[in-house]
Amino acid sequence: MSSASPSLEDIIGESSRSLVIGIGGGGDVAGALATARFLEFCGLEFVLGGLSWERRVFDPLPGPRMLSEVENVRPLHQYAWMANRASQTKAGVYFAESRMAEFLAKEVLLVDISGGAQGVVAGVERAIEELQTDLLVGLDVGGDSLAQGTEPGLRSPLADSVMLAGFVELEKRGYRVLWGVFGYGSDGELTVNEIEAALSILASAGGLMGAWSLTPKTAAELEAAIKTVPTEASAIPVQGFRGASGESGIRDGSRRVKLTPLSALTFFISATKLFEALSRPAQAVYGSSSLDQANDALHAIGIKTELDSEREYYQAQKA
Numbered sequence: 001m002s003s004a005s006p007s008l009e010d011i012i013g014e015s016s017r018s019l020v021i022g023i024g025g026g027g028d029v030a031g032a033l034a035t036a037r038f039l040e041f042c043g044l045e046f047v048l049g050g051l052s053w054e055r056r057v058f059d060p061l062p063g064p065r066m067l068s069e070v071e072n073v074r075p076l077h078q079y080a081w082m083a084n085r086a087s088q089t090k091a092g093v094y095f096a097e098s099r100m101a102e103f104l105a106k107e108v109l110l111v112d113i114s115g116g117a118q119g120v121v122a123g124v125e126r127a128i129e130e131l132q133t134d135l136l137v138g139l140d141v142g143g144d145s146l147a148q149g150t151e152p153g154l155r156s157p158l159a160d161s162v163m164l165a166g167f168v169e170l171e172k173r174g175y176r177v178l179w180g181v182f183g184y185g186s187d188g189e190l191t192v193n194e195i196e197a198a199l200s201i202l203a204s205a206g207g208l209m210g211a212w213s214l215t216p217k218t219a220a221e222l223e224a225a226i227k228t229v230p231t232e233a234s235a236i237p238v239q240g241f242r243g244a245s246g247e248s249g250i251r252d253g254s255r256r257v258k259l260t261p262l263s264a265l266t267f268f269i270s271a272t273k274l275f276e277a278l279s280r281p282a283q284a285v286y287g288s289s290s291l292d293q294a295n296d297a298l299h300a301i302g303i304k305t306e307l308d309s310e311r312e313y314y315q316a317q318k319a
Contacts, residue, residue, distance in 0.1 A: 027231020207273025
């Protein structure tokens with residue numbers, strides 16, 4: 001039997017200021033707000049964060065944006081910068097984090113994963129020091145970070161695996177780390193059955209640490225936030241919390257998601273246990289020093305990524 005992880009109560013109780021990062025890019029920063037408010041309820045201040053990788057519908061250029069490609073940010077590191085309401089790419093694309101900064105009226109962290117897992121470690125470590133936070137939380141909206149890599153619906157494993165690998169390394173370095181999954185299939189990648197199977201494996205390995213639901217107050221704030229921060233996946237849990245049932249289409253109808261009150265839950269997980277027990281993708285990209293190196297590592301175990309899809313689409317549009 002695996003050794004027990006520190007308890008959720010101890011991790012939160014020993015912390016005073018959290019850095020909560022939406023790890024999948026795009027609107028994950030909106031889902032991260034729900035966890036940030038839970039931690040605030042527990043007495044912790046918070047800084048919110050996300051990735052410099054917008055959905056294709058907003059930013060047609062493949063992959064995340066680098067520091068040289070953006071304007072109006074406050075750099076902490078090559079791979080970590082603070083966004084405000086005016087932060088945008090040089091092509092004029094605003095980040096979801098810029099919208100969230102406007103909504104909260106305070107800066108939001110942007111992480112660039114162009115440096116692979118090693119870049120995430122370097123950038124986030126600097127952010128932790130500069131922002132004086134003592135709890136690092138990665139928040140996945142939808143649950144695809146629970147993938148083993150063989151799931152038929154898996155579409156965006158690259159960002160999740162690079163971030164998880166980076167978080168595991170930061171935990172090895174002594175930082176207090178927590179992983180969260182919000183939305184229970186709301187991104188249309190893993191099915192509810194696949195997520196439940198993954199959670200069962202994690203529970204058996206001692207990696208399932210607890211759960212928390214949206215409350216009426218947090219759901220109302222999230223509804224207000226997603227009017228400013230464009231997101232489909234982070235909106236699904238609110239619909240479920242309000243009583244919606246059946247199925248809904250997202251991504252222009254290309255994916256179907258189940259509407260259930262269970263999607264209002266955030267499951268808190270040991271990042272290291274997730275890495276060890278389930279995440280072949282994160283194991284593959286561990287130690288990567290560039291996004292292409294991480295991408296190639298996923299190809300080597302038979303996984304196509306969101307970067308591949310974006311590059312294919314971009315080239316087709318240019319043709």
